[in-house]
Amino acid sequence: MLLLTCPYCGVAAEETELAPGGEAHLARVGPEGTDDAFHAYLFEKENPRGVHFERWRHAMGCGKWFHAARCTVTLEVFGTYPAQTTEPPEHIRAAISAKRPGWTWRDLA
Amino acid sequence: MKRYSAFAIAREALRNHTGWERAWSSPEPRRRYDAIIVGAGGHGLATAYYLGKNHGVRNVAILEKGWLGGGNTGRNTTIIRSNYLQDPSAAIYEKARSLYETLSQELNYNIMFSPRGVMMLAQTEHEVRGYRRTAQANALQGVDTEFIGPKRVKELCPIIRLEGPRYPVLGALWQPRAGTARHDAVAWGYARACSDMGMHVIQNCEVTGVRREGGRVTGVDTTRGPIDCDKLGIVVAGHSGRLAEMAGFRLPIESVALQALVSEPIKPVMDVVVMANTVHGYMSQSDKGEMVIGGGADGYNNYTQRGSFHHVEETVRALIETFPMLSRLKMLRWWGGIVDMTGDRSPIISKTPVEGVFINCGWGTGGFKAIPGSGWAMAELMARGEPGPLAAEFSLDRFREGRFIDESVAAGVAH
Numbered sequence: 001m002l003l004l005t006c007p008y009c010g011v012a013a014e015e016t017e018l019a020p021g022g023e024a025h026l027a028r029v030g031p032e033g034t035d036d037a038f039h040a041y042l043f044e045k046e047n048p049r050g051v052h053f054e055r056w057r058h059a060m061g062c063g064k065w066f067h068a069a070r071c072t073v074t075l076e077v078f079g080t081y082p083a084q085t086t087e088p089p090e091h092i093r094a095a096i097s098a099k100r101p102g103w104t105w106r107d108l109a
Numbered sequence: 110m111k112r113y114s115a116f117a118i119a120r121e122a123l124r125n126h127t128g129w130e131r132a133w134s135s136p137e138p139r140r141r142y143d144a145i146i147v148g149a150g151g152h153g154l155a156t157a158y159y160l161g162k163n164h165g166v167r168n169v170a171i172l173e174k175g176w177l178g179g180g181n182t183g184r185n186t187t188i189i190r191s192n193y194l195q196d197p198s199a200a201i202y203e204k205a206r207s208l209y210e211t212l213s214q215e216l217n218y219n220i221m222f223s224p225r226g227v228m229m230l231a232q233t234e235h236e237v238r239g240y241r242r243t244a245q246a247n248a249l250q251g252v253d254t255e256f257i258g259p260k261r262v263k264e265l266c267p268i269i270r271l272e273g274p275r276y277p278v279l280g281a282l283w284q285p286r287a288g289t290a291r292h293d294a295v296a297w298g299y300a301r302a303c304s305d306m307g308m309h310v311i312q313n314c315e316v317t318g319v320r321r322e323g324g325r326v327t328g329v330d331t332t333r334g335p336i337d338c339d340k341l342g343i344v345v346a347g348h349s350g351r352l353a354e355m356a357g358f359r360l361p362i363e364s365v366a367l368q369a370l371v372s373e374p375i376k377p378v379m380d381v382v383v384m385a386n387t388v389h390g391y392m393s394q395s396d397k398g399e400m401v402i403g404g405g406a407d408g409y410n411n412y413t414q415r416g417s418f419h420h421v422e423e424t425v426r427a428l429i430e431t432f433p434m435l436s437r438l439k440m441l442r443w444w445g446g447i448v449d450m451t452g453d454r455s456p457i458i459s460k461t462p463v464e465g466v467f468i469n470c471g472w473g474t475g476g477f478k479a480i481p482g483s484g485w486a487m488a489e490l491m492a493r494g495e496p497g498p499l500a501a502e503f504s505l506d507r508f509r510e511g512r513f514i515d516e517s518v519a520a521g522v523a524h
Binding site for chain 2: 002014020022040043047052075
């Protein structure tokens, strides 16, 4: 059972209390975007074997969206953080680097 | 290759079984092949088999990082059906089902295809309308299905409870020629036939890179050294994204865990496959007597080959609602496979941006039933360089062009 701590209400929520929301930090593509960019935004999701950033909603709790950094191979959770950001905060990146030196995700490292 | 037959069994019985030969050889990889297939699961081996049989391409290697049929081919619930709503899906799944009917004879290997019939329960008015529509569509596609009422459901499967606590059984979509097969035997049978055609099935050989020159594939790097090829087929299910990355393109695929479980063996209690998509559980009884139970897919990316516990609880709850007599049954084994989900829940059999590289993936939660048809279509694509009628609609471009083959509404999760 996956346990994620909601960064808003502090509850260590079990998977059944949460709703998965897919890849985090997606940049929306507007009317001025190219076909390629729109295609990539809609379909070409990150599908890493290792470090991954995701959106989750504390659906059966406070109801708020948050982000989680997680390993898709070991199911280890590196940390959770509020959704009001366009990229993972420094302390989350440091926590990942401590355990997965040399990790990359999109253009982050 | 020595043929398996009743006579062979009698002959070997008389000489202490000393005359059986290995079903397939395990050769050292050559420096070069005409075509390399990555992934020796059902789909990869079927691709190789039909490349040799239908198109005469026999200088082929099938590379497998683990052991033969050790991925999703050995991790499914062995259900074979073709009652899909959309024409392209019905065509390829029906092709597969019809090839399964004679596969044991064709491969001279008993895959134990059992056309026992598959019943998909309708437990809401919405499902009743949906399955009536599917039955009509299937009639036009030449797929033999019918919508049956609760009385007939009970006749076909007496252990079912029609008046469930949450959802009563209002009818079912019944495909009498659907059924199950021995999943490992499908991989083993194809491997034996490929080996017999002189192809190399190479296990414990992981592909670590794809070599390209001027936008064209020239070979692969493996844990057993570099191997050259003209054509490369990527047939690796959950790890498709990783292989695509090595070849330098991206796929509209996300990998999640899908799980299944089996009970302790009991005496025969049901001789059909029952799928209950509203409460979400599906079940059949294996020849050994185990109840083979399909669970749900997780909603998040996962490469662990095990699913989450709460899905087991949900699945078992659904089954006890539908089959109360199972409530004291003990579960024996539980496992997960990594399935490759596309946006429209339909597969991809396609050319790729790299010339000479072809991909067959995205079968998601429903790949086993498609193995012969998928191999047939993929072999045609690799041999000719252009997709045939079965594969044409399943191209990678369809996402960009908006030509989705939307089965997710029709089939739900149990797909």
